[in-house]
Amino acid sequence: MPDERTRVHTVVLPDATVEVSWAAATDVGRRREVNQDAVLAEFPLFIVADGMGGHIGGEIASTSTVGRLRPVAESGTVTPKALEKALGRAVKDIAAHPEATDDGTGTTVTGVYFDGAAADPHWVTLNIGDSRVYLLRDGEIVQITTDHSVVQELIAAGRLSPEEAENHPYGNVITRAVGPSDSVKPDYVRLDLVDGDRFVICSDGLTKELTDYGIQHFLGEHADPGEAVDAMMQAALENGGRDNVTIVVIDVAVHSASDTDSSPDAD
Template sequence: MSEVRTTAQSQSVTLPGGDEVVLTWAGATHRGRKRDVNQDALLTAFPLFVVADGMGGHIGGEIASASTVGRLQRMVGKGSITPEAIEKALVKAVRDIGEHPETTDEGTGTTVTGVYLDVTGDPATWVALNIGDSRVYLAREDVLVQVTTDHSLVQELVASGRLSPEEAENHPYGNVITRAVGPSESVEPDYVRLDVCDGDRFVICSDGLTKELTDYGILHFLREHAEPAPAVDAMLDAALENGGRDNITVVVLNVSLPGAGAGTAGDEGACGDADERVAGDDRNSAARPADDSSTAADRGE
């Protein structure tokens, strides 16, 4: 069991249409059982929630993820979060990474994955962003869907029909990613825009979690724990008990619209289910809802 015990934070925001949204979140990162250092980093600075999974050299990945999170944190401090601002921050992070002598390995870089609340339009929306194979999940109406698409060799094989999702889970090239934030990589994320819906829950995580828990395993712990902090702790404990083969980072974010019923911000109608909503965005994805084929290992039993 992890010695890390997380605490939740909460913030209430008035959206452009006048609705109030209450966000509650918690996050934790752990070295895992097999790695000497933790090359993951996370940022939970409203309105941006991000996980970065570094790679390369003994400390190169740690520098890459920390540099990326640091640049994004400075961007949040300036108060303007847009795709353009994110990409400028990532370009600066690439420069920072390249200035460290410890990051000269060709494979040095980091994933960056997360969501931010965009209140520049009416209605407000969530924007998910992704480079690499860390993931954003959305849980809505007891359905869990992967919002982001992995930038990985295995995902490309799945998308082309050469590999099934089940075969992909334990593929020997599962760690090979096709896009990262690094000295020789693209820094333009994929984006997915989502409605702000009452009761939604986001899970943002590195592949250290998804190596040890299936999608249904993640959904199980969300069902068991309504609040973010105990959900994070339970997932982290289960991932460690299942092997902890990599660094593990997880953020859980709850969304509540106290005055809007079970609808979207600025809309009294009910939100569609998560799978339909995500599939409605133009994105190249093999994401699927979690099914009920759980195992005791998924649940950490």
């Protein structure tokens, strides 16, 4: 039985029907008093924002950013230009807020959107910071986004192994964020529309507690997005819940027009 939080949207294309189902959840975790994460899960745009900053600065930054991105989702058509315009407005919102103007205030912005207006409909991931998008395709999980972090730069330079990075003292230091004084452009990755794909968007509160293979395990155990989100959330909390945890799981089913039109009784 599908989880009650799982939502479904159907897109009819000239040669196929695409069914997108998803679920999202956020939790303050076991050690934080305030949830500075924010989430947007409205087809065709899915975003996780992990705020940072003293007192309530991070909460202001992430909430302001998601608030500016929501109308983009509601418009039904997402483009890099629209996203970057919304992020620019979020930067101004953060800068104007009296409790979110210090240099340490900001938020990650990571997610995926469906571009159905293109001649070849596809997905696009976007990323600023160290929240992540994973793709499970053909039984293999891959991190699509690249972290904007000190640790990732050290790994790329060959000065740190992924194993050493797990407990590095600069593990929480990011090199790019949406903040009061930064106008930044996301990294984008285009992905083909493929039947059976599963996306996971998450804040580092999940990846601090679950490995990539752990994420893949729970996806394999739970076919429904809502159940997969619940299982991963529970595991993250049981493993320590050291940070706020936000998770979005998106499933993609593509039915060709010939599959839809055919039936056992067709001539």
